[in-house]
Amino acid sequence: MxxxxxxxxxxxxxxxxxxxxxxxxxxxxxxxxxxxxxxxxxxxxxxxxxxxxxxxxxxxxxxxxxxxxxxxxxxxxxxxxxxxxxxxxxxxxxxxxxxxxxxxxxxxxHPNPGRLTLHRLNRAEYGNAVRDLFALDAVDIAQYLPPDPEAYGFDNIADSLGTSPALMERYLAVAWKVARMAMADAKIPATTETFRARMDLTQRDHIEGLPLGTRGGMVIQYNFPVDAEYEIRPKLWANTVEQIGGLEHTDTLEVTFDGQRIKLVNFGGHEDEVLAAGVSAAARTQIEARFIARIPVKAGPHTIGVAFLKKSSAPPVDVLRPFLRDRIDPVSTNGIAQLDKIVIEGPFNALPSGDSPSRRRILTCRTISEAEAASCANKILTTVARRAYRRPATDAEMKQLMGFFESGRQKGGSFDSGIETALAFLLVSPQFLFRFEKDSDNVAPGANFRVSDLELASRLAFFIWSSIPDDPLLDLAVKGRLKEPAVLEAQVRRMLADKRARALGANFAGQWLYLRNLKSKYPID
Structure with a gap:
């Protein structure tokens, strides 16, 4: 006591x-x-x-x-x-x-995790998700969508990411475009894509990624959607009256495809200078027609390069002038020839669907007989839906996807048409466009609770990668092991080591530190 x-x-x-x-x-x-x-x-x-x-x-x-x-x-x-x-x-x-x-x-x-809000994927997240879902690495899907509204400097805050009928129509158009590209649909209409050379980059020196012994030009990566013929059309810089610059000197333009030369053309000199002295627009068309390369291409990402052969490291004095694309004088054509842009047009004479990285990613099985079509489609769509929805799809969701498959198959007359239709629906499904997080069962309103492993996987992926979780992350989440401290740390380290983690700097840090605004700023001389 x-x-x-x-x-x-x-x-x-x-x-x-x-x-x-x-x-x-x-x-x-x-x-x-x-x-x-x-x-x-x-x-x-x-x-x-x-x-x-x-x-x-x-x-x-x-x-x-x-x-x-x-x-x-x-x-x-x-x-x-x-x-x-x-x-x-x-x-x-x-x-x-x-x-x-x-x-x-x-x-x-007294932790305050905030309230659950229906969170639409922003433009960057949508593009990255499509890239990882269908292995469309060289396609900038974000260019087809309008910019997202910002709040407090960020464009991924749920409260500011609303929807509208016009935006949903845009999503539907993009979904069909992506589905055709992913399935390498031979019925894809011919389109024209333009890639402009950087305005702040000199073309007097060698450009990284182009063959040694060349100067200027540009190198691009482009995803060719289907096996077909495509036209590659380099365009030279010209002034406001269509006069090409640098024609007083002879030059040689080289076009490469996946590192292999496909075109080597001489131009410039006295004859072309006299030609350009007439109707400059017609002369430009005639000269640039020599550069056009029409080649058969296998579907998938390929590298295209256009450059000028560098004849000497000591050009004439009158050529030693910096090429300023923002110069005040829009008429002068002095200096050396410069590449303005690369235009890619196609497909032409498309072949039936063959092999491509996106088809290998999607088609986890192939049909041999009509009787196997439904089971194979169910297997394919189950895998794709699991990745797209960031969780295993429910029976009701799979029934809906299979309904779109059958509808597309009957209308298009092929197995691929059915898969393409189902993929287009999947890309406008709320389960893909929005990040859902459900309230935990048996929890009082306003009380804090731990998110599920699948929701944690989605949060990690969209924060670090600005994209969907990959299969290893989903597998651990489905097993309920992702919340284990050792497993969670190992996955975060793996994700940070992945090249997709660049999105953490480009999106989060870029907005947090206003690095995106540097594009609109000009240094003071």
């Missing part, structure tokens, strides 16, 4: 000592604020809309917004202002540390 009373007595003593040690600190900090801050920040003057005479240091979390402002000013040494009485730096540091510690302890004890 004596031991029990002794324990209780010591507990009260300890509490009393703790209060005795804390109270002077709070009192001292209150006195510091009253002496150096309240003169300006009070109920009467309300300098900067901040009042500290009634702020309660004993309950700092109740006015967290106020104390956060105080901390920022103290740490930046902006308050008290210049010319006003200042306490010792040690006193200011102690006050700031006390405020930070109080807020941090309360936040750790």
């Amino acid at each position: 004596k031991i029990k009373y002794l324990t209780v007595f010591l507990s009260f003593v300890a509490i009393g000592l703790q209060a005795a040690t804390q109270e002077p600190s709070v009192t001292e900090d209150r006195g510091l604020i009253d002496k150096y801050c309240v003169t300006c920040h009070n109920q009467r003057t309300k300098a900067a809309g901040l009042t500290l005479d009634t702020a309660d240091l004993a309950n700092i979390p109740s006015q967290s917004a106020v104390w956060e402002r105080v901390i920022r000013k103290l740490r930046a040494e902006m308050m008290p202002p210049v010319g006003a009485p200042h306490p010792d730096k040690a006193q200011l540091d102690r006050l700031a540390t006390f405020l930070e510690t109080s807020l941090d302890k309360w936040a750790a004890a």
Whole structure:
């Protein structure tokens, strides 16, 4: 019994000592604020809309917004202002540390993960998801969608990512375009894609990725959607009246495809200069017609390069002039020939669907007989839907996808047409376009709860990759192992080592630090 009373007595003593040690600190900090801050920040003057005479240091979390402002000013040494009485730096540091510690302890004890909001994929996430879903690595899907609205500098905040009938129509058009490209549909209509050379890059020197011994030009990667013939048309820089620059000197243009030369054309000199002196538009068309290369191409990503043979490292004096694409004089054609753009047109004479990276990614089985078509389609769509929906598809969802497969198969008359129709529907499905997170069962409204492993996998993938989870991440989530600390750390490290993690810098850090705005800024000479 004596031991029990002794324990209780010591507990009260300890509490009393703790209060005795804390109270002077709070009192001292209150006195510091009253002496150096309240003169300006009070109920009467309300300098900067901040009042500290009634702020309660004993309950700092109740006015967290106020104390956060105080901390920022103290740490930046902006308050008290210049010319006003200042306490010792040690006193200011102690006050700031006390405020930070109080807020941090309360936040750790009362986490606020926010509320669940229906989250539409933004343009970058949609493009990356399509890339990873169908192995369309060289296709910039985002170019077909309008820019997303920004909030607080970010374009991936759920509350700002609304939808509209016009946007859904755009999604539907893009879905059909992507489905045809993914399945290498021979009925894809011929289109024209234009790639312009960078305006800030000199074309007097060698461009990385092009053959040695060349200068200028550009190199691009392009996804050819189907086995067919395509035209590659290099276009030279010309002024506003269609006069090509640099024709006074002979030059040689080289076109390469996957590193192999497919065209080598001489141009320029006296004859072309005389030709251009007439009707310049007709002369430009006639000269550039020599550069056109029409070649058969296998579906998939390929590299195209256009450059000029570098004849000498010491060109004539009149050629040694920087080529400025933003120059004031729009008529001058002096200097050397420059590549303005590459135009790719096609497909022409498309062949029936063959082999491509996207078809290998999608078609996990091949039909041999009519009886196997439904089971093979179900296997294909089950795999694709699992990746697209970031979870295993339900029976009702699979029934719906199979319905679109049968409809497309009957209308198009082939197995591939059915898969293509189902893929187009999948790309406009809310399960793909939106990130759903369900409230946990048996949890009171407003209470915090742990997200499921599948939702955690989706959050990780969209944060680090700005894309959908891959198969290893989904496999662990389905097994319920992703939340294990060791497994979670290993997966995060694996994801950061993946090349897709560049999106973390391009999207999150690029918006956070306003690096995207650098494109619109010009350095001062």
